[in-house]
Amino acid sequence: MLAIEQVSVAAGARVTGVDLSRELPADQWKEIRQAFHRHSLLIFPEQVLTIADQKRFSRRFGDLLIQEHLLPMTVEGHPECMRLHNDADNPPGLNTWHTDNSGWPEPPLGTVLYAKKTPAVGGDTLFSNMYLAYETLSPPMQEMLGQLTATHDVKKAFGADYPELSEMLKKKSIEINDRFGGGEAVHHPVVRIHPETKRKALYLSAPYVTGIDGLSAAEGRALLDFLYRHIETNEFVYRHRWQADDLLIWDNRCLQHYAVADYFPHERLMYRMNVLQNGDGR
Incomplete structure (x- = not known):
C-alpha cells in the first residue's frame, strides 16, 4: 500500500509501498504528484532501478533535460542521465548551497537523483525551503525583493x-570557454511564484548569480550576503542521510540543496536527471 510520511517540517516526505521499476496506476501517480507539491521533496527508499526505470519515473513529471556540455559525463546511450562518481581519484566538487542550472533561460523544474553506492561515512545532502526563507522575511524586505531580478x-x-567544477570538466576534456564563451547571462526574479502552489519563494543560486539588477555592486553584495546566510537557517533545512537505492526528486523552484563534500576518499555513485518545466508530466 502506498504510504507517504512527512520527514521534516521544512521539506520532505518518505514514499513507501511502491516499486518504481514497474508502472504505477493513475491513482498512485496522482497522490505522488500531490505530495511532491505539498512537500517539495520525495524520498523513495529501497528502489532497485535501471537507468531506463529512472527515466520512466522522471518523465512522469516532465521532459528530461539534455545538456550538450555535460554529455561526456553521461551514461552511454542515456544523454539525459549524468553519472556522478566520486572516490579517492575523483574528489567531490560543488560544496555550496545552490539550485540546479539557474544560469539557463529555462531552469529545470526538478532534479531526480538515484544512489547506487553511498560512502561509509558522510555524503549527506541538505535541502533548504525557499518558501520559508521568503515568508520569514519582514514585509518591507519582501516588498523590495519582489521588485528585483538577479543576473x-x-x-x-x-x-x-x-x-x-572547472577541474572536473577539464578531466573530461570539456573546455569552459569553448562551451560557454558565447553564452548570454539571464535574468530571473529574486522572488518566484510557484506555478502549482502559487506560493512565493526566494530564487537565488550562489554559483550562478553575479549581481542584483539595478543595484550597485556594493548594495548587491550586501543584499546577497544577507540572503545567502538567511537560507542557511536551521529551521528551513532537512538533512538527508543517503542509503544505497534511495531515489529522491526535489523541486528546484522552491528548494536549494547542498551536497556535503565530507566523505573523501570514500566512494559515492549517483545518477542524476533534470526535469524540464515544459513537460506534460504524463
Whole structure:
C-alpha cells in the first residue's frame, strides 16, 4: 500500500509501498504528484532501478533535460542521465548551497537523483525551503525583493570561484570557454511564484548569480550576503542521510540543496536527471 510520511517540517516526505521499476496506476501517480507539491521533496527508499526505470519515473513529471556540455559525463546511450562518481581519484566538487542550472533561460523544474553506492561515512545532502526563507522575511524586505531580478551567468559556476567544477570538466576534456564563451547571462526574479502552489519563494543560486539588477555592486553584495546566510537557517533545512537505492526528486523552484563534500576518499555513485518545466508530466 502506498504510504507517504512527512520527514521534516521544512521539506520532505518518505514514499513507501511502491516499486518504481514497474508502472504505477493513475491513482498512485496522482497522490505522488500531490505530495511532491505539498512537500517539495520525495524520498523513495529501497528502489532497485535501471537507468531506463529512472527515466520512466522522471518523465512522469516532465521532459528530461539534455545538456550538450555535460554529455561526456553521461551514461552511454542515456544523454539525459549524468553519472556522478566520486572516490579517492575523483574528489567531490560543488560544496555550496545552490539550485540546479539557474544560469539557463529555462531552469529545470526538478532534479531526480538515484544512489547506487553511498560512502561509509558522510555524503549527506541538505535541502533548504525557499518558501520559508521568503515568508520569514519582514514585509518591507519582501516588498523590495519582489521588485528585483538577479543576473545568473553559467560561466560563473565553472570559473575561478569554483575551481572544483572547472577541474572536473577539464578531466573530461570539456573546455569552459569553448562551451560557454558565447553564452548570454539571464535574468530571473529574486522572488518566484510557484506555478502549482502559487506560493512565493526566494530564487537565488550562489554559483550562478553575479549581481542584483539595478543595484550597485556594493548594495548587491550586501543584499546577497544577507540572503545567502538567511537560507542557511536551521529551521528551513532537512538533512538527508543517503542509503544505497534511495531515489529522491526535489523541486528546484522552491528548494536549494547542498551536497556535503565530507566523505573523501570514500566512494559515492549517483545518477542524476533534470526535469524540464515544459513537460506534460504524463
